[in-house]
Amino acid sequence: MKNIVNSGVLERIRRLAPQHVTAPFSTVAEWREWQLAEGRKRCAEIEQQNRQVRVEKILNRSGIQSLHRRCSFANYWVQNDGQRYALSQAKSIASELESGCTNFAFSGKPGTGKNHLAAAIGNHLLKTGKTVIVVTVADVMSALHASYDDGNSGEKFLRELCEVDLLVLDEIGVQRETKNEQVVLHQIVDRRTASLRSVGMLTNLNYEAMKNLLGERVMDRMTMNGGRWVNFSWESWRPNVGQTGAVV
Numbered sequence: 437m438k439n440i441v442n443s444g445v446l447e448r449i450r451r452l453a454p455q456h457v458t459a460p461f462s463t464v465a466e467w468r469e470w471q472l473a474e475g476r477k478r479c480a481e482i483e484q485q486n487r488q489v490r491v492e493k494i495l496n497r498s499g500i501q502s503l504h505r506r507c508s509f510a511n512y513w514v515q516n517d518g519q520r521y522a523l524s525q526a527k528s529i530a531s532e533l534e535s536g537c538t539n540f541a542f543s544g545k546p547g548t549g550k551n552h553l554a555a556a557i558g559n560h561l562l563k564t565g566k567t568v569i570v571v572t573v574a575d576v577m578s579a580l581h582a583s584y585d586d587g588n589s590g591e592k593f594l595r596e597l598c599e600v601d602l603l604v605l606d607e608i609g610v611q612r613e614t615k616n617e618q619v620v621l622h623q624i625v626d627r628r629t630a631s632l633r634s635v636g637m638l639t640n641l642n643y644e645a646m647k648n649l650l651g652e653r654v655m656d657r658m659t660m661n662g663g664r665w666v667n668f669s670w671e672s673w674r675p676n677v678g679q680t681g682a683v684v
């Protein structure tokens with residue numbers, strides 16, 4: 437194996453690099469290995485970006501709706517213990533999702549900030565290069581129907597949806613889900629949890645009503661490996677939106 441001092445190319449790289457930077461290789465073989473590893477890393481990053489773009493293209497919108505693009509942990513206001521708990525849970529979910537998998541459900545009345553905190557988790561993960569989709573059950577069903585109309589089985593869309601790092605299913609139970617919708621939700625939760633990919637759920641239903649709607653099996657999968665159920669049991673924030681000092 438050639439030493440860096442004996443290699444013309446490596447010597448040139450060494451001279452070009454600022455003094456405080458030490459090259460992560462000292463032989464030609466190590467340099468090649470390093471280049472290959474960097475190439476593989478870049479390929480994985482591009483594949484991640486493509487995955488996000490493919491689902492966004494099918495849904496015809498960005499992974500997180502523009503309304504919630506600016507939602508963060510920092511601009512979530514805490515006025516009671518419930519909100520403090522919800523914020524701390526959301527932060528801990530986000531940090532777990534940086535390197536692992538955890539499922540969660542945010543349940544509560546309209547306007548209590550379920551989407552805000554789910555988007556804060558999503559925005560945080562997007563910054564770390566993860567792929568995130570927050571989508572209503574109704575939009576999942578429309579995209580599926582559109583793909584049936586195009587003569588596809590819907591399998592491609594479901595596969596793409598199941599491959600993003602975090603999928604948050606919004607407005608579960610807003611419309612009484614049909615049998616077909618329940619089957620689709622089962623499939624999504626099954627596939628994602630089997631491949632250790634996280635599922636988030638946002639709903640106005642309480643735990644019992646969700647269990648009735650989705651069945652015990654899905655709820656078991658949602659809560660396995662430390663999955664969390666967080667209740668948002670305070671009044672709507674919506675009257676504050678647009679007020680001075682409140683976050684829009």
Ligand SMILES: Nc1ncnc2c1ncn2[C@@H]1O[C@H](COP(=O)(O)OP(=O)(O)OP(=O)(O)O)[C@@H](O)[C@H]1O
Pocket residue numbers: 507511512513514519544545546547548549550551552553638639640673674677683684
């Ligand atoms: N604690 C909070 N601090 C700052 N903004 C908040 C807070 N709670 C909610 N909001 C804001 O209030 C609006 C409504 O919140 P959000 O859409 O998250 O409600 P939701 O719980 O998802 O309601 P729904 O069940 O109707 O979908 C959003 O603009 C959100 O950013």
Ligand SMILES: [Mg+2]
Pocket residue numbers: 550551606638
């Ligand atoms: Mg909502």
